[in-house]
Amino acid sequence: MRISLKIIIFIFLIPSKSFGLIEVDxxxxxxxxxxxxxxxxxxDENSRQNFEKILKKKNIGVEISKIIEVNLKTSGLxxxxxxxxxxxxxxxxxxxxxxxxxxxxxxxxxxxxxxxxNEEKLRVEFRLWDxxxxxxxxxxxxTTVPTNWRRVGHIITDKVYQRLTGEKGYFDTRIIYVAExxxxxxxxxxxxxxxxxxxxxxxxxxxxxLVLTPRFNPTSQMVTYLSYFRNLPRVYLLDIETGMQEVVGxxxxxxxxxxxxxxxxxxxxxxxxxxxxxxYTMDLENRIVEKITNHPSIDTSPSYSPDGxxxxxxxDRSGYQQIYxxxxxxxxxxxxxxxxxxxxxxxxxxxGDLIAFTKLHKGRFYIGVMRTDGSGERLLxxxxxxxxxxxxxxxxxxxxxxETKTDDxxxxxxxxxWSIDLTxxxxxxxxxxxxxxxxxxxxLLSN
Amino acid sequence: xxxxxxRNIDQGAIMKLNEILKKTLLIVFACFALSACATSKKxxxxxxxxxxxxxxxxxxxxxxxxxxxxxxxxxSVLTTASRETLRKQAAYLRKNSKITVVLEGxxxxxxxxxxxxxxxxxxxxxxxxxxxxxxxxxxxxxVLSYGKERPVDSGSNPxxxxxxxxxxxxxxx
Numbered sequence: 001m002r003i004s005l006k007i008i009i010f011i012f013l014i015p016s017k018s019f020g021l022i023e024v025d026x027x028x029x030x031x032x033x034x035x036x037x038x039x040x041x042x043x044d045e046n047s048r049q050n051f052e053k054i055l056k057k058k059n060i061g062v063e064i065s066k067i068i069e070v071n072l073k074t075s076g077l078x079x080x081x082x083x084x085x086x087x088x089x090x091x092x093x094x095x096x097x098x099x100x101x102x103x104x105x106x107x108x109x110x111x112x113x114x115x116x117x118n119e120e121k122l123r124v125e126f127r128l129w130d131x132x133x134x135x136x137x138x139x140x141x142x143t144t145v146p147t148n149w150r151r152v153g154h155i156i157t158d159k160v161y162q163r164l165t166g167e168k169g170y171f172d173t174r175i176i177y178v179a180e181x182x183x184x185x186x187x188x189x190x191x192x193x194x195x196x197x198x199x200x201x202x203x204x205x206x207x208x209x210l211v212l213t214p215r216f217n218p219t220s221q222m223v224t225y226l227s228y229f230r231n232l233p234r235v236y237l238l239d240i241e242t243g244m245q246e247v248v249g250x251x252x253x254x255x256x257x258x259x260x261x262x263x264x265x266x267x268x269x270x271x272x273x274x275x276x277x278x279x280y281t282m283d284l285e286n287r288i289v290e291k292i293t294n295h296p297s298i299d300t301s302p303s304y305s306p307d308g309x310x311x312x313x314x315x316d317r318s319g320y321q322q323i324y325x326x327x328x329x330x331x332x333x334x335x336x337x338x339x340x341x342x343x344x345x346x347x348x349x350x351x352g353d354l355i356a357f358t359k360l361h362k363g364r365f366y367i368g369v370m371r372t373d374g375s376g377e378r379l380l381x382x383x384x385x386x387x388x389x390x391x392x393x394x395x396x397x398x399x400x401x402x403e404t405k406t407d408d409x410x411x412x413x414x415x416x417x418w419s420i421d422l423t424x425x426x427x428x429x430x431x432x433x434x435x436x437x438x439x440x441x442x443x444l445l446s447n
Numbered sequence: 448x449x450x451x452x453x454r455n456i457d458q459g460a461i462m463k464l465n466e467i468l469k470k471t472l473l474i475v476f477a478c479f480a481l482s483a484c485a486t487s488k489k490x491x492x493x494x495x496x497x498x499x500x501x502x503x504x505x506x507x508x509x510x511x512x513x514x515x516x517x518x519x520x521x522x523s524v525l526t527t528a529s530r531e532t533l534r535k536q537a538a539y540l541r542k543n544s545k546i547t548v549v550l551e552g553x554x555x556x557x558x559x560x561x562x563x564x565x566x567x568x569x570x571x572x573x574x575x576x577x578x579x580x581x582x583x584x585x586x587x588x589x590v591l592s593y594g595k596e597r598p599v600d601s602g603s604n605p606x607x608x609x610x611x612x613x614x615x616x617x618x619x620x
Contacts, residue, residue: 184601210596212560226564231591233564254568254592257561270565272592275523275572277565298565314562320521321562344559358559384603387559403556410601438560 021130021137022108024077024164031425033079034164036072037107037131040065040083041124042091047117054146061090061115064124067153068111068160070197071171075161076426081107094127099134107131111160122146126156128163138163150199155446170392171196174442175399176214176223176240177417179203180435184406184413191225193240196441198431204240213257213388214238215440218350219264223440224248226256235269237284249282249289257300262308268292270300279313279330292330303347303355304328305372312336312346312355312372323357325372336374345388348372351395354422358387358400367400369422380424393443396422399430401437498526499609504599508616512539515615516574520555520608523569525577533574536616537581547619550574552592555608560594567592574614589619 024034041061043051051060072078086093087101094112102110113126125141138159144152151172158169179192191204191211205211205227214225223238235248235258249255251271258269265284270277279293279302293299297317304311312325323337323346337343341361348355349369359366359379365386368379386402399419406413415437417430430439493501499517506514514536516529525533540546552571554563571590579585600607 185598187596212564212596233592253590254564256564270561272565272568275569275576277568298562298569300565301559301561314559316521316562321559344562360557363557385556405603406601408602410603410607413601 021133021135022164023166033077034108035081035106036078036109036111037081037086037102037105038065038069038072038083039086039088039093039110039112040090041113041115041126042089042094043115047115050117051115051122051146051149055149057149060122060146060149061113064115064149064153064156065111065113067150067197068157071154071157072160074197074426074428076421077161077165081105094125097129097131099129099131102129102131109137109160109164111156113156117146118143120146122149122152124152124156126159128160150195151445154196158444158446167396168394168444170394170397170441170444172445173393174445175417175430175439176204176216176442177401177432177439178211178214178437179432180415180437181207184410191223191238192432192434192436194430194432201433204238204243213438215259215390216442217260217264218262218393218443219260221442222260222264224258224260224267224269226258235267237267249280249287251280255280257302259303261304262306268302268304268311270302279311292328293326293333294330301345305348306350306352310348310372312348314344314346321360323355323370323374325355336370336372337377338374339377347389347391349395350391350393354395356389356391356398358389367398367420369398378424380420380422381418381427386418388438390440392441398422399439399441401439403437493606494609495526497605497609498528499606499612500528501610504610508536508618509539512536514617515613517609518570518612518614520557520612521566523566523573525573529574530577533577534581537578537583540578540583540587541581545620547587547589549617549619550588550590551597551615551617552590553597553611553613553615554595555611556595556598556603557608558595564592564594567594570612570614574616 041064043061057063069080072080085105088098094114108131110129110131116123121143123143127136128138130137154172157171161169173196174193176193179190180187182188188207189211190207191214194201210228212226214223221240227236233254235255236245238245248267253273255269255271258267266281268281271280276296277298277300279299280291282289295317297315299315301314302311311328315324321342321344322335323343324333324335326333341359343357343359345358346355354369356369359368364382366379367381367389370377383402384405386400389398389400397419401415402418403415415435417436417439420427498519508514512535513532516532550571552567554566575588598611600610
């Protein structure tokens with residue numbers, strides 16, 4: 001009698017608890033990542049065999065759940081629990097989890113799901129459960145081609161992240177970067193693209209000419225970058241789906257430091273002539289070129305605000321490299337960096353409220369952020385050499401590159417991609433097959 | 448006859464001046480040594496301030512015509528030595544009027560990539576402007592910035608960086 005009463009009370013408590021479902025606060029450094037159980041996605045034997053034939057993976061359900069686990073762990077906000085401790089079988093857990101079992105291993109959230117082979121396609125359904133409240137938080141099903149199986153893991157992570165943090169995820173994304181090889185004095189550089197988790201690396205150029213600073217179009221899979229094709233450093237456009245390339249504009253000198261406008265319709269860049277670099281834009285539809293800055297100093301590294309109304313850029317008009325903000329027509333130029341040292345590579349956050357930058361002070365390099373009026377400067381990481389931050393599409397993580405100091409013989413050089421949370425926590429290296437620099441984060445591939 | 452006489456007198460004067468300079472320099476050096484190198488403008492065998500003055504990496508367009516000039520950190524101002532090198536290059540180019548050149552501007556690794564591209568361009572143009580004031584037509588000079596992409600010395604120390612901050616005159620034909 002007592003037991004049944006308890007159960008009744010428990011059931012009554014649930015509705016009132018629905019208000020207080022678990023939430024993860026991502027605005028501060030998270031030293032207590034949320035314990036989460038990722039039950040392997042269940043799969044029937046027939047589907048398992050079909051996927052094994054196509055994808056050469058023994059159990060695609062297990063593989064997808066591994067991707068989710070790695071994503072959650074690298075975010076720094078979650079602590080995926082060891083599967084050995086799981087008591088409930090994946091297929092039964094997906095129907096109705098026994099919350100007591102999951103509670104016992106201290107899981108606060110649980111992901112379950114099912115994969116099936118359906119008319120040559122991969123069908124997946126998944127659920128996110130609040131273990132303490134005993135409630136389903138998200139349930140979703142979708143179908144895709146089997147070769148997209150890694151993206152299935154990323155999309156599920158994005159949904160889980162969004163439900164638990166209240167902000168969009170950044171897992172179904174790619175990074176374009178420069179792959180580097182060879183001696184420091186004569187590096188071979190190629191454009192390369194890689195999934196956010198380091199999988200599916202693909203080289204996009206052969207390394208015949210020097211390439212630098214690729215940047216994604218925020219609205220498509222187009223890329224703009226600098227190439228030394230025929231020893232003429234110019235800004236190029238590349239369609240990564242078709243491989244088509246074209247030079248941007250017809251400038252009688254070096255163009256460099258390109259980026260897209262937030263609507264993807266313009267390219268903003270520097271043009272150097274007679275020892276002076278100014279900022280220009282080119283409209284990709286009508287090819288109209290506009291000169292935005294007109295100053296005898298170096299003006300470079302321009303980056304638009306997400307609403308397109310302002311541009312932050314790097315200039316040495318004060319004598320040394322500093323960060324400036326102006327209206328997008330070039331008027332109202334204001335210096336915003338006033339701290340000690342030199343400032344470069346300003347990049348406007350996709351959320352609009354912050355500008356990330358590189359700072360050089362007393363021989364050390366820092367990645368930091370400041371508000372768009374220059375107040376609230378916060379340095380996130382310090383090293384011998386690092387620069388060129390790029391924002392995750394949700395504005396919560398920065399990716400940049402770091403170079404090592406060489407030894408007395410000039411050996412031991414390496415360049416690697418690193419990421420760090422806006423909070424300054426969770427700094428980690430992003431694995432790439434070769435040395436790497438100049439990363440640029442794509443938008444979410446699916447929304 | 449007259450000309451060579453003047454030259455002789457001039458050279459005599461210069462030699463005397465040199466001697467005076469050497470002596471004063473010695474005194475200055477002694478002062479430096481006494482003050483235990485308290486100043487940052489150290490003059491080592493290969494650097495003055497932080498401008499490279501050695502010959503380690505230097506190649507020659509012709510006998511006695513060095514191919515490169517060096518710069519201070521973040522600077523594109525030509526030093527006295529750089530101007531002398533460029534005057535030799537200008538004389539060489541005036542004599543060999545069919546030769547065209549590319550001025551390759553470089554920066555050290557201690558700056559952001561994009562700013563360094565602009566800085567390399569500015570340095571090469573400083574050299575170009577100087578060649579032009581000595582009579583070399585701009586048609587014969589093109590400019591190419593490599594930023595920090597092509598260091599000659601892979602070291603991570605002030606001497607290596609000083610060798611890498613340079614503008615190199617390369618024959619294009």
